[in-house]
Amino acid sequence: MAFDLPELPYGRDGLAPHISEDTLNFHHGKHHNAYVTNLNKLIEGTAHATASLEEIVKASAGDATQAGLFNNAAQVWNHTFYWHSMKPGGGGKPTGKIAELIDRDFGSYDVFATQFKAAGGGQFGSGWAWLVLKDGKLSITKTPNAETPLTEEGVTPLLTMDVWEHAYYLDYQNSRPNYMASFLDNLVNWDFANQNLADAS
Structure with missing residues (x-):
């Protein structure tokens, strides 16, 4: 069974100007x-x-x-x-169940955003920042290279941010912080995170 390249859930220009x-x-x-x-x-x-x-x-x-x-x-x-994990017109504060759990487990959205960007910024070299559900609570984690929380028992990935340089270099050059801020402010798909949360329960 050969795998196919999955279609993007939006057009190639759908995330512009934040991702070109x-x-x-x-x-x-x-x-x-x-x-x-x-x-x-x-x-x-x-x-x-x-x-x-x-x-x-x-x-x-x-x-x-x-x-x-x-x-x-x-x-x-x-x-x-x-x-x-991204959508046109995305970003900003979440709504629904994921918003409730972010407030419960991080104290506020702002605390979550700071910690999520710290995970992405603290990943030396290539990798990923993740929001996951672990033991009934939200948690932020990071993985190097191709590593993924999918392989961890009892952990459900809810959304991810790619911090490999090829994810942002053409648009943000070496400014990973600007890319991460734009991801949260303009791109993150909270509907997807809510759906993954619902599927896990």
Whole structure:
């Protein structure tokens, strides 16, 4: 079962001016597509050929002999999740259940935003910042490279912010803080986080 590059949930210009069409042409059309292509080559003729993407990620996690398989499968999953973590006209304070839990578990949205940006900014090199549900509470975490909370028992990813340089360099150059602020203020898809929260309960 070969995997296909998932369609973006909006047009390539749908996140402009905060993330440009040029960035999405490279990030989705080149980077994400390369992970899909590599993954299909790696699973062809193996026991993973009929497995789901989530099954491949979990089966290859932590196995040094499967590092190439894990890196490509996890990056396919992470990027697909990231595209849905944003929407045109998104950003700002959340509403619904996720807003209640942010206030309960962080004290306020502003505290959450500060900690989320600190996670993204504190990730040295390439990686991801995540809002997850763990043991019934919201938590912020960060992962390097292709690592993902999908592999952690009892942890449900709710949304993610990609902090690999190719996610923002064309639009923000070396200013990761400006990109992260724009992600929260203008892009984050709280409807997606609420849906993931509902699916977890």
